[in-house]
Amino acid sequence: MVDDRWTAWVVCAALAIAGACRPAAVVAPTPLPAAPRGAPVAHRTIAHDALDLEADVLPPSPGVERRLDALIGDAARKIRAAEPRLRALDPRERALETFRLIEDGLAADHVVYAGRGYVSTLHDALAPTLVDHVGLARLQDRFENRGRIPHITASPQEPYYMADCDTFSILYVAIGETLDLPIAMVDLPSPPGAVGHDYVVWTLPGGGKVAWEPMTGEERNAALDDDFFFHAPRSADESAAARAFGVAMTRAETLGYWHRIVAELWLDLGAPQQALAAFTAATRLGPQSPVAYNDVAWLLATSPDPAVRDPERAVQVAERSVALWPSANYLDTLAAAYAAAGRWQDAQRAQARAVSVAAAYDPKASGFRHRLALYEHCQAYIAARREERLAESWRETLQNPAWGDLAIAVSGREAAPIADACAAGAGVSRTTPPHPPHPPRR
Incomplete structure (x- = not known):
């Protein structure tokens, strides 16, 4: 994530x-x-x-x-x-x-x-x-x-x-x-x-x-x-x-942090390829930053733009991020990368770990559980496009009671059942392909 x-x-x-x-x-x-x-x-x-x-x-x-x-x-x-x-x-x-x-x-x-x-x-x-x-x-x-x-x-x-x-x-x-x-x-x-x-x-x-x-x-x-x-x-x-967090950053690492800010600006403009370039620059300037690796891996695994998605590279980068900082969000990204690469068992295991860690502070852990259900049905997670994200943010905001009179009631409806892409005849196998080589450890 x-x-x-x-x-x-x-x-x-x-x-x-x-x-x-x-x-x-x-x-x-x-x-x-x-x-x-x-x-x-x-x-x-x-x-x-x-x-x-x-x-x-x-x-x-x-x-x-x-x-x-x-x-x-x-x-x-x-x-x-x-x-x-x-x-x-x-x-x-x-x-x-x-x-x-x-x-x-x-x-x-x-x-x-x-x-x-x-x-x-x-x-x-x-x-x-x-x-x-x-x-x-x-x-x-x-x-x-x-x-x-x-x-x-x-x-x-x-x-x-x-x-x-x-x-x-x-x-x-x-x-x-x-x-x-x-x-x-x-x-x-x-x-x-x-x-x-x-x-x-x-x-x-x-x-x-x-x-x-x-x-x-x-x-x-x-x-x-x-x-x-x-x-x-x-x-x-x-x-x-590990120089992951909590250390005085060098000048290069601080500029790497700012490349991440720029990448988020590109994402907000609906330009994922430019965002990927900026996130990648952040990993070069801050090679011990788990945030930078996580940002790259999430985009490579879940981008709605097929030209940006690269599942094998996403797995390598996400494994690097989790090695530095095994948080729920980063495990969630690793699971998304495994799913994008068709490694369903690995995706399920990583996502189950993410749910377990997240549940300690959020019993619902709804986003994590939803993605776990996808992977159990051999479906990869693709992030919403920019327009859909904006609409969803607006909808969630209007339903937030903290906004008082702005809060509105949105008619509830059951989520559509997740189709099982692992079912016979679906053309997707439950078998786990061989692991790609681990990324180099700096």
Whole structure:
């Protein structure tokens, strides 16, 4: 199963008229002079590289690099001005105080947390947004913004910049690059029934780390958070040893993360071949990332575009992903790959494991059980096309009681029985073909 974000984008776009996703009423963005793409910038950083990757998919966004330069420059000036004081601190306190200065610089420029689903790209985070009094109250009500209240209320007529965990993190890394500071981004796995997360760390001279939560602008409680993100299938230490999750990412690995964001943009545009190229680039830049392998394998196994599907390669890539991180989602992908390759017994075994793991946090595990039933009837799973996914997301949203008056009753109907493709005369054998060779282990 792919860890995608398109559902949040679609739901927020569809419900914008109801104000359900947006933290504020959006007015016209502040007009800024255009900065031509590729023009010289004050600080060429990893954030600029991320913007370039996104710009291959997104329409032009005048002034976006200039706004990025301003955010980086303001924070960098605060740190440079405090350098004599920072040098007098011990390494750990220096790291924390530098993080506080970055937070203060970003907050002074109205960079805030708007809530999950509002931001998908760095372009989104750098889009200036004016808010009304209702939106202002919503920003203040977010517990993540509790330390930013003075900045939020000081000049409410100015635009705000809505960031989330990964866009906040890459801004910190970019500021660190500008000043040659040892700041790196850390990616966390998706815990059962929730989504993954990103934060930043400062590497101390002796190799220790100072963890910082950029969404709240506070030191991160690693022990508490690790219990949430790493209670299954592997511990934080085991994951770090394999460089799967929970480690300071290199510059290349961070750009690999951003290739995955770009791939999801391509999927949202209905361009699976371009998405596959971006996901594949992510595996090259982050060869220990189980997420990147899982994304590639899911697309190769389940794409509705026959030109994209490659069952044998899907099996190899999915086995690599599960070897790094045997979660329910990744086992689900492996089973889909086996089914696409006609290896029904392997598909059933892998999917049964996925159901067992998923049932620990979701007793219904409906999607997993549905695919298990398909494989028991020798049917491969093909993902819905983009238009069908959009319609399904909208239908599920309207049925969600959390939306109050928006919720509607949809007439229920029994799912059509799954035809048994393994039945005699169906032309499909239950026998398992020979296993292809395992992918090389790096």
